[in-house]
Amino acid sequence: xxxxxxxxxxxxxxSVFISSIAQVLLKLEANKPHASRLKEYLNPCVAGAYGIxxxxxxxxxxxxxYVPLTYSPIVEPLSYIFVPVIGVLxxxxxxxxxxxxGMAIMIAGIVIFSLGK
Amino acid sequence: MKxxxxxxxxxxxxxxxxxxxxxxxxxxxxxxxxxxxxxxxLKWILCFGMMFLTMLVFALAWQQVLKHMSLTFAFTNKPxxxxxxxxxxxxxxxxxxxxxxxxxxxxxxxxxxxxxxxxASDGKKTGRENGEVS
Numbered sequence: 001x002x003x004x005x006x007x008x009x010x011x012x013x014x015s016v017f018i019s020s021i022a023q024v025l026l027k028l029e030a031n032k033p034h035a036s037r038l039k040e041y042l043n044p045c046v047a048g049a050y051g052i053x054x055x056x057x058x059x060x061x062x063x064x065x066y067v068p069l070t071y072s073p074i075v076e077p078l079s080y081i082f083v084p085v086i087g088v089l090x091x092x093x094x095x096x097x098x099x100x101x102g103m104a105i106m107i108a109g110i111v112i113f114s115l116g117k
Numbered sequence: 118m119k120x121x122x123x124x125x126x127x128x129x130x131x132x133x134x135x136x137x138x139x140x141x142x143x144x145x146x147x148x149x150x151x152x153x154x155x156x157x158x159l160k161w162i163l164c165f166g167m168m169f170l171t172m173l174v175f176a177l178a179w180q181q182v183l184k185h186m187s188l189t190f191a192f193t194n195k196p197x198x199x200x201x202x203x204x205x206x207x208x209x210x211x212x213x214x215x216x217x218x219x220x221x222x223x224x225x226x227x228x229x230x231x232x233x234x235x236x237a238s239d240g241k242k243t244g245r246e247n248g249e250v251s
Contacts, residue, residue, distance in 0.1 A: 023188060030183035040180060050176070080192065087188040095189050095235075102232020106196050106225050113199060113221025 008066040012075050015059035020082035022052035024090055031091075073114035077107040124233065130185040134194055137178035142201030144171040146209055193232035196225045 029045040040046070080103055087093045124131055151164035183191060200222045206212035 023192070026180060027183050027188040030180055041177070046180065080196070083192045084189045087192075091188060093187045093189050097235075099189060099193060099232045099235035102193055102228045102230070102235055104228070105231055106193070106228030109221045109224030109226075109228050110196060110199065111221075112224055113218050115217055115221075 005067060008063045009071065009075070011059055012063035012067055012071070013078060015056045015063065016075060016078045017082055018052050018059075019056040020079050020086055022049040022056070023083055024086050025049040025052070027087070027091060073111045076114070077110045080107050080110075125190050126186045130182065133178065134182045134186065134191060135197065137175055137182055138194060138198050139201055140171050140178065141175045142198040142205065144168055144175065145202055146205045147171060149210065190233070193235075194229060197229060199225060 025045050026049045029040070029043060029049075034040045034043075084093075084095055084100075084103060088095055126134070147164050147168035151161055151168060154161035154164055179191075203214065203218060203222055207214060
């Protein structure tokens with residue numbers, strides 16, 4: 001039974017992961033200069049990012065058909081780990097120890113908040 | 118470059134970031150309002166239309182905001198949407214709030230304040246405003 005649940009839990013985690021990748025794609029494009037404001041939005045990178053968000057919504061929807069919503073305090077805060085890690089690795093953003101501490105406190109807050117639902 | 122303390126963005130873009138996050142949180146209000154309406158009724162269409170409109174406004178604003186700050190800074194502020202969701206839940210829908218939600222919100226706010234005051238990263242420029250244009 002756990003193996004089955006684990007599969008859908010993994011789908012949910014992958015969904016959070018790919019939407020974190022999409023955020024990085026948006027930032028990559030935001031760092032580039034564009035000829036016009038319209039081209040800041042109408043380009044393959046931004047379109048791809050929103051395509052990924054779209055897929056992610058359906059993956060989460062599919063996973064939630066089998067995984068209890070009570071798992072959300074564990075899965076949803078993962079984006080606050082994935083985004084900074086991918087940001088540091090791909091965008092070469094530097095992150096201060098104080099910001100890491102702030103994010104750890106936030107994740108604890110999200111877990112406390114969600115457990116009270 | 119000396120390590121900076123405090124906000125890594127100007128107050129204007131910090132405000133713009135938070136306004137975009139308020140819009141992001143309002144999206145959930147319209148989604149829930151739509152769920153309360155009869156499917157395909159005029160109110161249902163109106164609520165869904167507003168949901169997509171707020172989604173679009175957020176997407177447009179988010180891309181502009183990201184030009185002026187690092188992704189990690191923007192994401193450090195994002196959990197504020199959870200607290201806005203709580204505010205909308207109480208004020209618009211009269212939802213019940215548990216002690217865990219209140220404690221969790223306070224912890225999230227502390228985390229945001231600690232993270233945001235973490236200053237710009239160690240000598241790394243973080244956005245186009247700071248000259249990081251490829």
